[in-house]
Amino acid sequence: MTRSPGADPEPAADALAGAPLRSADRVYARVKAMAVFYRLRPSERINEVELARRLGVSRTPLREALNRLAAEGFLEATVNRGYSVLPLDPKRVLTLYEYRATLEIGALRLAAERADEGGLDQLDALARRTQHSTGQDALAQLAADEAFHTHLVALADNAEMLRSLRSLNERMRFIRWIDLDKGQPGHWTDEHATMVALLRARDAGAGAALMQAHIARRLDRITEMIRAGFAEIYTGNTLAARILGDAA
Numbered sequence: 001m002t003r004s005p006g007a008d009p010e011p012a013a014d015a016l017a018g019a020p021l022r023s024a025d026r027v028y029a030r031v032k033a034m035a036v037f038y039r040l041r042p043s044e045r046i047n048e049v050e051l052a053r054r055l056g057v058s059r060t061p062l063r064e065a066l067n068r069l070a071a072e073g074f075l076e077a078t079v080n081r082g083y084s085v086l087p088l089d090p091k092r093v094l095t096l097y098e099y100r101a102t103l104e105i106g107a108l109r110l111a112a113e114r115a116d117e118g119g120l121d122q123l124d125a126l127a128r129r130t131q132h133s134t135g136q137d138a139l140a141q142l143a144a145d146e147a148f149h150t151h152l153v154a155l156a157d158n159a160e161m162l163r164s165l166r167s168l169n170e171r172m173r174f175i176r177w178i179d180l181d182k183g184q185p186g187h188w189t190d191e192h193a194t195m196v197a198l199l200r201a202r203d204a205g206a207g208a209a210l211m212q213a214h215i216a217r218r219l220d221r222i223t224e225m226i227r228a229g230f231a232e233i234y235t236g237n238t239l240a241a242r243i244l245g246d247a248a
Contacts, residue, residue: 110156127192138181
């Protein structure tokens with residue numbers, strides 16, 4: 001089922017909390033959420049027997065889920081060692097930000113050519129939603145921000161770009177939540193409104209420059225975010241508990 005641009009970023013795992021897992025898809029959704037929100041800790045080698053017991057499932061659907069998650073870039077598969085959680089390190093996070101910037105700049109240029117006024121009106125409404133979210137908690141802010149950027153990329157009318165952004169959103173969700181929760185308030189919501197105005201003016205050049213500045217993160221800032229992320233993971237991980245409905 002296609003999710004609406006305004007949907008919250010919380011994955012299907014919130015609906016799984018406390019529920020028995022009956023299918024490979026549900027096992028996949030649960031393990032994916034555990035990896036995305038670091039209930040499985042960074043660089044941790046996955047003990048399939050223990051994880052199957054923890055989830056109350058057999059190893060067959062779990063192995064299917066692990067294979068799928070490794071193919072999608074959420075886990076690492078190593079010959080003769082099984083699966084492990086991706087590391088939370090500055091270089092890897094920087095590559096995600098760089099990829100996201102490149103992807104969204106390309107999408108913005110296409111949207112400047114292809115977006116109709118109705119689509120831009122919807123984007124403007126989502127920009128206002130991000131402005132209204134600034135007094136809310138970090139997860140609500142993240143939901144509003146993801147909705148804006150997802151709709152902007154949708155305006156490029158390129159299904160591969162949209163699929164890539166949705167995957168990036170999931171892989172970056174924890175660190176972006178940390179950035180919003182622990183970081184200093186910025187002007188990113190005002191920049192959303194400016195992007196809409198530049199798209200209406202069909203000014204792809206100025207829009208691309210703004211998008212680059214909007215997404216870019218310096219390595220020192222990423223290192224600070226990761227330090228805060230590790231502190232969160234090893235002192236209760238309130239975000240994982242909120243999404244998954246379980247304890248560390």
